[in-house]
Amino acid sequence: MLSKPTFMDISMYEKAIRLVRDWKIIDKKIDQFMATVERGESRYPFDYYYDKESGSWFIITEMCNAGGCTLEEIKVESKEAAKRIVAQKTMFGEKMRTERACFACYSEIYFLQNEE
Numbered sequence: 594m595l596s597k598p599t600f601m602d603i604s605m606y607e608k609a610i611r612l613v614r615d616w617k618i619i620d621k622k623i624d625q626f627m628a629t630v631e632r633g634e635s636r637y638p639f640d641y642y643y644d645k646e647s648g649s650w651f652i653i654t655e656m657c658n659a660g661g662c663t664l665e666e667i668k669v670e671s672k673e674a675a676k677r678i679v680a681q682k683t684m685f686g687e688k689m690r691t692e693r694a695c696f697a698c699y700s701e702i703y704f705l706q707n708e709e
């Protein structure tokens with residue numbers, strides 16, 4: 594049994610222990626979810642890719658709903674990190690956003706609609 598660190602009072606210590614326990618449960622659920630994706634039973638609701646030019650992995654978090662262009666993405670350190678972050682986001686109920694068109698697609702649609 595660990596003893597309480599001197600810089601915390603007992604309620605703070607108990608709260609910290611609970612958070613670590615909760616995190617371990619969540620972490621296990623993330624592992625289980627990742628395994629279902631590996632087995633082809635589920636899908637991640639985000640795409641991730643490797644960009645050769647920058648040598649980095651990216652997770653697409655927002656996509657243009659007119660042309661499928663990437664609107665927002667986050668850079669991650671590896672493919673494994675990409676999968677884990679995507680799994681975490683999925684566990685917390687996040688989805689890729691697709692509520693708007695990018696400026697280029699919007700302009701094109703607007704131009705086509707107003708053409709005579």
Ligand SMILES: [Zn+2]
Pocket residue numbers: 657658659660661662694695696697698699
């Ligand atoms: Zn677009």
